[in-house]
Amino acid sequence: MEPFFFVFTSKWYFWILGSLVCLFLGGAVPAQQNQNLAGTALLLDVRGVIGPATSDYIQRTMAKSNTEGAALIILRMDTPGGLDTAMREIIQDVLASPVPVVGYVAPSGARAASAGTYIMYASHIAAMAPATNLGAATPVHLPMGSQPPGEATPPGEGEEAGTPPKDTLARKAINDAVAYIKGLAVQRGRNERWAEKAVREAASLSAQEALEMEVIDLIAQDIPTLLKRLDGRNVKVVGGEITLQTTDMTIIPVEPNWRDRLLAMIAHPNIAYILMLVGIYGLIFEMANPGFILPGVVGTISLLLALYAFQVLPISSAGLALMLLGITFMAAEVFVPSFGALGIGGGIAFVMGSVILLDVEAPGYQISWSLIVAAAVSSAGFLYMVLLLAARSQQRPVVSGREQMLGAVGKVTAVARDKMTVRIHGELWSAQAREPTTLGQRVRVTELEGLTLTVKPELEEDLHD
Incomplete structure (x- = not known):
């Protein structure tokens, strides 16, 4: 046991693996005990693309506000949009929240486009800073070849009227988004007509225009101004109506924890893609060279992180299968000679x-x-x-076995009547010659029978070694 324990603990990569496991297991343990948040507002920054990390961040904070008694949640947004699944998870949490949620597009110059517009419509109170905008809520995941939203076939003209299937799928996606945002508008008492226009025509509004068209509730330059204008407002939440008392309310910024930051990093498509490639090639290298250990450890960790990222990303199973098939074919080319057929097919896949x-x-x-x-x-x-090295290896002279001995040059070390001893490659061999030879003469092997060589004298002008 002692040698095994010494080898195990002396490898630094085992310590890295153990640290990662402890880090993941540590995520299940609360970082701090519950605290009383009564009379406070939790400030969350929703910046960049909305994805799984964003929804997890907001969901965790809302759960904290419910258990610890926060009076208000402020979502300060600056986003170009994001994933539909993540957006709907956030909206479900907002609609079910007993704590009022304020959607606030800030600072000046920020935007709440696409998914951000839906979240603004779902918030109990919608606010914007000056010089901000929202809108452009048309679903971007439309079938290839479909018509632009503004040119879609008018409602009522279905497939029976000759609408192409791709256009029908586009209309279904747009109509679903329209129904969704209009439902949010009705629940919050906001402008339904403009909500539909934002989806069908990708319309956008400035902060002042949004206030005039009753898309938002107020404009505020900063957080203190926002709190002043929220004071005394009545808000309908799950469980009843609440009158906000935001004067002298304490603002507590909530930063993403390590898990959210890790998820945001590995859930980026490019990072997840690289992790998958590193994982697969690391395992292939380990299987081709057993005992290296490090490529296997790094490959396993990378592949697990990639699979975790793919779990929260909308991955096409056909695309993943084609990638794995392509890598398998390219790896098989190394072991199965197919004159490039497997390699080329694998590259295309x-x-x-x-x-x-x-x-x-x-x-x-x-x-x-x-x-x-x-x-x-x-x-x-x-x-x-790999193929080039394999081809070159076929052209190299043989360096072992019977074929290697034929043509080899050695020196006569002893001569008897019909036998002699020659030194070839540092070894002494019994040999016979059909021509006269002398002690110390250089000879070349012409035949090999058992352990006896047949040699002939090597003339000076024929020496090649």
Whole structure:
């Protein structure tokens, strides 16, 4: 046991693996005990693309506000939109929250586009800072070849009227989004007509226009101004109506914890894509070279992180299957000679799978084309290098076995009547010659029978070694 324990603990990568496991297990333990948040407002910053990390961050904070008695939740937003699944999870939490939620587009110059507009409509109170905007809520994940939202077939003209299937799918997606945002508008008493226009025509509004059209409730330059204008407002939440008392309310910023930051990092499509490639190639290298350990450890960790990211991302199973098939074919080319057929087919499958891997077109959630090309070229280059080395190895002279002895040059070390001893490659061999030879003469092997060599004298002009 002692040697095994010493080897195990002396490897630094085992310590890294153990630390990661403890880090993940530690996430299940609360970082701090519950505290009384009565009379306070929790401030959450929703910046950048809305994804799984954002919904987890908001859901965790809302659960905290419910258990610890916060009086208000402020979502300070500056977002271009994001994933539909993450947006709907956030809206469900907002609609079910017994604590009033304020959607606040700030600071000046910020926006709440696409998914951010839906969240603003779902919030109990919608506010904007000057010089901000919201809108452009048209679903971007539409079938290829469909008509733009403004040119869609008018409602009432269905498939029977000759509407192409792709246009029908586009109309279904748009109509679903319209019904969803109009339902939020009715519940919060906001402008339904403009909500529909934001979806069908990708319309946008400035803060002043949004206030005039009753899309938002107020304009506030900053958080203190926002609290002053919220004071005394009646808000309907789950469980009844609340009168806000925001004068002298304490603001507590809530930062994303390590789990949210880790999820936000690995859930980025490019990062998840790289982690998957590192994981797969690490395991392939470990299986091809057993005992290295480090590639296997790094590959396993990377692959697990990639699978976790794919769990929360809208992954196309066909794209993932094509990628795995392509990598398998390219790896098989190394072991199964197919004159490049497996390698070329694997490269094509790999690129096609990478292109359709993510079943989403939300901003910030596409795999970079440059990354796909770089990965494909690197894989093809590696495959070409392996095939080139294999081809060169076939052309090299044999360095062991019977074939290696034929043509080898040695020196006569002893001569008897019909036998002699020669030294070849540092070894002494019994030999016979059909021509006269002398002690110390250089000879070349012409035949090998058992352990006896047949040699002939090597003339000076014929020496090659």
